[in-house]
Amino acid sequence: EVQLVESGGGLVQPGGSLRLSCAASGFTFSRYWMSWVRQAPGKGLEWVANIKEDGSAQYYVDSMQGRFTVSRDNDKNSLYLQMNSLRAEDTAVYYCGRNGGYTLDHWGQGTPVTVSS
C-alpha cells in the first residue's frame, strides 16, 4: 500500500524558514517524480513544485521560485521542501504527492504551515 506521511509543519514568523518532509513507503520511491501541492485555508489547490526521479531536475511555480527548494533522498525514501522568506500568504496545508503520468495518483494527509507573528 502506497503511503506518504508529511511532517515538519508548524507556526513560523514572517521571513522565517521551515523544512517539510515526506516519508514514502509501499512503492519504489526512486522510480517516481514527486510533487508538493498546497491548500490555503478554505481555498483551492495550488501546485508548488515537482522533482524528477533522481533529483536532477526541479520545477517550481513562479511565486515560489527562489524561496522554496524541493529535494529528495532516494536512500531514505524521503521528499523535502525547504521554505525560506515565508510570507503570510504561504499559510496552507502542504501535501506531498506521487506523480504518476502528469498527475498525482497518491497524496499524503498534509502538514499545516502557519506564517504569522
Place this chain on the structure above:
Amino acid sequence: DVVMTQSPLSLPVTLGQPASVSCRSSQSLVHSDGNTYLSWFHQRPGQSPRRLLYKVSDRDSGVPDRFSGSASGTDFTLKISRVEAEDVGVYYCMQGTRWPYTFGPGTKLEI
C-alpha cells in the same frame, strides 16, 4: 499559465439523481505525446484529495463506475450517474499537460 475554470461552483444534488461538473481550460490540453492530461479529484471535508479519473476518462482503481469523464475540445465534464451520500465534497479538475500544472477552483457538491 493554463487557467482552469469550473462550473457550477456549488452544486446541490438529490440522492440517486445524476450530477455533472464542467471544467474548461484556457488552452488545448493535448500533450505532444498525443495524450490529454486532465484529471479529476474529490476532496471530502477534512481529508486529502483523492484522484478519480485521469487522462480525461480513465478511472482509478476502486472508483465506482458511476463516475465518468468526457471531453470536447477544451471543455471537460465529470458525470456522476447516481449521486450517493459519500459523494459530497469538492471536485477539482487539474491539467498536467503544461507546466505549471493547474487546478480548477473546485465545485462543491452538496446533498
